[in-house]
Amino acid sequence: MRREIQRNLLFMDTPVSELWVASNQGWCLTPRTMPLVLHSIRALSKGSSAAETYFALWCNCISESIVEMTSRHNLISAAGYSGHTSERTWKERMKKLDELGFIKIASGRHGDISCVLIPNPHLILKRHKAENTPGFDEKIYNCILELMAEYGMRDFEEKTAPVLPEPVQDGGTVKTIEPSPSKLALKSTQKFRFPVRSK
Numbered sequence: 742m743r744r745e746i747q748r749n750l751l752f753m754d755t756p757v758s759e760l761w762v763a764s765n766q767g768w769c770l771t772p773r774t775m776p777l778v779l780h781s782i783r784a785l786s787k788g789s790s791a792a793e794t795y796f797a798l799w800c801n802c803i804s805e806s807i808v809e810m811t812s813r814h815n816l817i818s819a820a821g822y823s824g825h826t827s828e829r830t831w832k833e834r835m836k837k838l839d840e841l842g843f844i845k846i847a848s849g850r851h852g853d854i855s856c857v858l859i860p861n862p863h864l865i866l867k868r869h870k871a872e873n874t875p876g877f878d879e880k881i882y883n884c885i886l887e888l889m890a891e892y893g894m895r896d897f898e899e900k901t902a903p904v905l906p907e908p909v910q911d912g913g914t915v916k917t918i919e920p921s922p923s924k925l926a927l928k929s930t931q932k933f934r935f936p937v938r939s940k
Contacts, residue, residue: 769800773892774885778862781885785869785876786837794820794834795843798857806859810851842868863889863896 748755772778779792786792797819802808810816817831835854838844842865849855863885869877889896 769802771799772863772894774863774888774894775799777881777885777888778866781862781866781878781881782838782841782843784878784881785841785874786834787876789833789837791834791837791841791843794831795838796820798838798844798859802859808857808859810855810857813851813854841865841874861896863894867897 775796779796782792782795783790794816797816798808800819801812801816808816813828817827820831820834822828822830832854835844835846835857839846842860843862845858845860846854847856847858866877866882866885870879870882888894
């Protein structure tokens with residue numbers, strides 16, 4: 742409501758029909774940290790920036806973090822490559838992303854690059870910090886951490902293993918005893934949570 746009022750006051754000459762709205766088709770889910778993730782990829786792949794290649798993949802990822810190479814030429818042009826060397830350049834950038842861990846490549850019916858998996862980029866950057874990878878920019882990484890805290894992103898939250906029933910021997914038979922509510926409550930309080938700022 743507040744932003745609608747703000748838009749009407751500041752941009753009253755722009756009709757709603759000219760705005761991009763969520764009901765439009767052809768959009769993808771993107772974390773608010775993505776611009777910084779792309780800056781990090783540029784720094785890590787200095788000399789052969791793979792950021793545009795990565796973002797083109799991300800925008801074509803529909804579900805399960807998978808991108809099938811059914812429209813490779815669209816991905817190449819979306820990344821900004823053209824001319825007779827475009828596919829070779831694109832493959833070089835894809836290889837770089839694979840080396841850095843931002844994607845995983847599987848061969849198959851579409852060739853040597855047939856299917857691509859896109860892991861969580863925050864976790865990949867966390868690994869590069871731990872390994873002190875050449876080109877890693879800690880300032881950019883810290884900016885990502887600040888945004889994660891601001892928006893309540895829980896990518897680094899430790900996953901609690903499920904509590905399994907405890908087997909008990911009783912007169913030759915094995916019974917399972919479900920964990921008590923107190924044990925479950927203790928497990929749930931051991932998870933670290935980033936603070937969430939209300940909007």
